[in-house]
Amino acid sequence: MKDGILQELLDRQENLARRLHQSDALNNARFGKIRELLNHQAIIETVLRLGVALDEQDWVGVASCLATEIETDYSSFRGAPPTRLSNNEFVALRQAALSGLRTQHLSLNHLVSVDPSGATCRTDCVIHRWPTDPTDPRFFHSYGYYHYGLIHVESTWLIHAITQVVLRSDGDPMLHGALRASDP
Numbered sequence: 001m002k003d004g005i006l007q008e009l010l011d012r013q014e015n016l017a018r019r020l021h022q023s024d025a026l027n028n029a030r031f032g033k034i035r036e037l038l039n040h041q042a043i044i045e046t047v048l049r050l051g052v053a054l055d056e057q058d059w060v061g062v063a064s065c066l067a068t069e070i071e072t073d074y075s076s077f078r079g080a081p082p083t084r085l086s087n088n089e090f091v092a093l094r095q096a097a098l099s100g101l102r103t104q105h106l107s108l109n110h111l112v113s114v115d116p117s118g119a120t121c122r123t124d125c126v127i128h129r130w131p132t133d134p135t136d137p138r139f140f141h142s143y144g145y146y147h148y149g150l151i152h153v154e155s156t157w158l159i160h161a162i163t164q165v166v167l168r169s170d171g172d173p174m175l176h177g178a179l180r181a182s183d184p
Helices: 002-055 059-064 087-097
Strands: 066-073 083-086 101-115 118-131 140-153 156-171
Touching: 002 059, 002 101, 002 118, 002 140, 002 156, 059 066, 059 087, 066 087, 066 140, 083 087, 118 156
Parallel strands: 066 156
Antiparallel strands: 066 083, 101 118, 118 140, 140 156
């Protein structure tokens, strides 16, 4: 009789351990999916914060979205070759290019991919540009998409690569600082 009771207790213990193991595997899968969704949202938020910071000319905010060095490719917009810039150089160039402008960077249709080495985000964009002088009727708007490369640093996603592909622009390109004629 003791052997039967002992065997029943061992069987129950084994059954409980099996159910706990199955529950752990299910919880790990759930947590993995939640982590993936949180990463996707954090990556999209980083891209959106960059656009908002540019629009608000919040240069500290722009820098906070970027890695220490950034690979940039604006060749379809300016014709300049791809280049590597420090965070500070990138911010200084954006500050000069957007001087005298009001902008609105719209970002939509985010496609995010995450792997162990980092992440990418492809997003369509519309960039509206107007002079800060409200009586100046000129504008310069661009339509296209960006490819961003991001790295995960201390629980934060930072942009380390930006490729802009402009499909079309309308208006006066001389409004944009990167396209203005050099001052004498």
